[in-house]
Amino acid sequence: MIFWLILPIIVVSWWLGSHYIRIDPVGTGSFDVLSLGLLAATLFSFVFAVSKAGKYAVLSSQVLIPFVVGLIALGLFIPTPMVIRNCWTSKS
Numbered sequence: 001m002i003f004w005l006i007l008p009i010i011v012v013s014w015w016l017g018s019h020y021i022r023i024d025p026v027g028t029g030s031f032d033v034l035s036l037g038l039l040a041a042t043l044f045s046f047v048f049a050v051s052k053a054g055k056y057a058v059l060s061s062q063v064l065i066p067f068v069v070g071l072i073a074l075g076l077f078i079p080t081p082m083v084i085r086n087c088w089t090s091k092s
Contacts, residue, residue: 038077045070 049066056062 032081035077035080038073038080041073042070042077045073 045066049063049070052066053063
């Protein structure tokens with residue numbers, strides 16, 4: 001039963017991905033260490049905040065500080081690939 005409920009979502013996701021996601025050939029891009037570090041900090045901070053929320057109050061500093069750090073890292077992570085791509089591709 002669940003298979004038939006999820007099958008249309010899978011088909012639509014596959015179709016959207018195959019038509020709108022551009023994949024560069026292997027070896028043409030560079031590894032983005034800054035984005036990886038920001039993403040790791042974001043995910044670690046969010047998971048750490050959620051794990052602390054089970055022991056402390058949700059609005060305590062033990063939960064809010066890692067959550068805010070995660071939000072800041074996420075805010076820095078989102079524009080980073082676009083900035084790096086523009087720095088490498090624009091020739092003045």
